[in-house]
Amino acid sequence: MTVAITGATGFLGIHLVRELLAEHDELIVLVRSSGPTALRRLMRFYAELGTTPAEVRDLRTRLRLVPVDLTAPGLGLRPPAFRALADEIDALWHSAGDTDLGGGLADLRRTNLDGTRGVLALALAGERRPRVYHVSTAFVAGRRRHGTVEEDDLDDSHGFENFYEQSKFEAEVLVRRWATEHARPVAVLRPSVLVTDRAFRGPRPGHPVGILLRRMADTVRQHQEPSTGRGSARTEVRVVGDHEARLNFLPVEKAARMMVRLAASGTTGLVDTYHVVARDDVSVLLLTGLVERFLPLRIRLVSELPAPLSALEFATSLQPALAGYLLHHRRLDASRTWSRLGGTAGTSEPSPPRIDLDYLSAAMRRPPLLGASD
Known part of the structure; x- marks a missing residue:
């Protein structure tokens, strides 16, 4: 079986590459940059x-x-090369995406x-009718903050957080x-917030929580007033949120295996789906505890922002990785997933790690405000 994948150098993609190579001798990797450059990057990430x-x-x-070029006609390939590529593929994993909240x-x-x-045009052009595996996100549920989101739900009536x-x-x-139009089977994979406790020594794919820390650090640097105190003084920031709200975090390594x-x-x-x-x-x-561990802030969750707001509070209220998510109470149903996996991982599957503050912190580097990039 010939398997192709996009997004192989991404936070999830590099783990998918590892899992797929455990099942297949070879992978076709569709990359944006030149082959040698992308290969060096893949090898560097893979070593980590x-x-x-x-x-x-x-x-x-x-x-x-x-x-x-995924956005160009024929992927930017000459027609004979595009057709030859399409004719090789039995399974096509689409993991590439822009995750900029x-x-x-x-x-x-x-x-x-x-x-x-x-990607769908490539899948349609081949004579082998490859099965498509589309990596989506559980956050297609948008601004639906309560109730149970079923796996087949796809409804935009609640709007979106970003x-x-x-x-x-x-x-x-x-x-x-x-x-539906082409009678072609597709698997849609919707991961929740992907995390890891693995710290990379060098450059690495974008860690979603690490990106949040970097952006918060930029916000603090731009808007925090100079401290008049001594030592480790913290600035209190009021943020709309609910102490009882919850999110779903899944280790990226486990997500790829699943x-x-x-x-x-x-x-x-x-x-x-x-x-x-x-x-x-x-x-x-x-999440707020992680921000407090790495930045000189004290986060206070409030039901609504009272006036007047400090410049830092106003800028923080616009952070797309915080705004709205601190109010989520919804549950993500995964009945089909667990059924297909046999109820859960079997005895050969290690117990999932406890995701706590120490787990998340292990993968983080000090954000720019404190001296280094994540």
């Missing part, structure tokens, strides 16, 4: 996953890198919507429509 030097060297023969809609659509359209969610929602709509196992479990319908989530949610206080 605890792989052996021999496994890293083997990437040179086990990965076939094809530079493409603060991005503009046009830019996010270019990657998340137009890029998905390009344009990232909207662009991923639109991409899912496109995937479902494509599957996705590849789900792919191996076969097809149940035309569009199989899976919530790739942890069984238990965590308190949003874990």
Whole structure:
């Protein structure tokens, strides 16, 4: 079986590469940059996953890198090359995406919507009718903050917390429509917030929580008034949130294993949608506690922001990684996921790590405000 993947150098993608290579001898990797540049980056990231030097060297023969532009007609390839590529593929994993929670809609659509359209065109052009595995997000549920989100739910009536969610929602709509129009099976994989406790020594794919810390550090640096106190004085920042709210955090390593196992479990319908989530949610206080551990802030959750706001409070209220998410009480149903995985991981699967403040902190570096980039 010939498997192709996009987004291989991403936070999730590099883990998918590892899991897929455990099942297949070779992968076709669709990359944005030149082959040699992307290969060096993949090898560097792969080494950070605890792989052996021999496994890293083997990437040179086990990965076939094809530079493409997902948003261009024919992926930017000449028609014969595009068709030849399409004719090789038996399974196509689409993990590439723009995860910028603060991005503009046009830019996010270019990657998340137009890029998905390009992947589907590749899947349609091949004679082997490859199965498509589309990595979406549980946050296509948007601003629905209460109740249970079922795996087949795809509803925009609640609106969205940011344009990232909207662009991923639109991409899912496109995937479902494509599957119906062409009678082609698709698996939609919706991970929750992906995290890790693995600290990379060098540059690494964007860690979602690390990105939040960097942005918060930038906000503090730009808007915090100079301290008149001594020592470790903290600035209190009021943020709209609920102490009882909860989010779903899942180790990225486990998410990749779950996705590849789900792919191996076969097809149940035309569009199989899976919530790739942890069984238990965590308190949003874990997120605010992480901010407090790395930045000189004291976060106070309030039901609404009273006037007047400090410049720092106003800027923090606009942070797309905080605004709205500190009010989430919804539950992500994963009945289909657990059913396909046999109820849960079996005895051969290690127990999931406890996601707490120490777990999240282990992967973080000091943000720019405190001396280094994440």
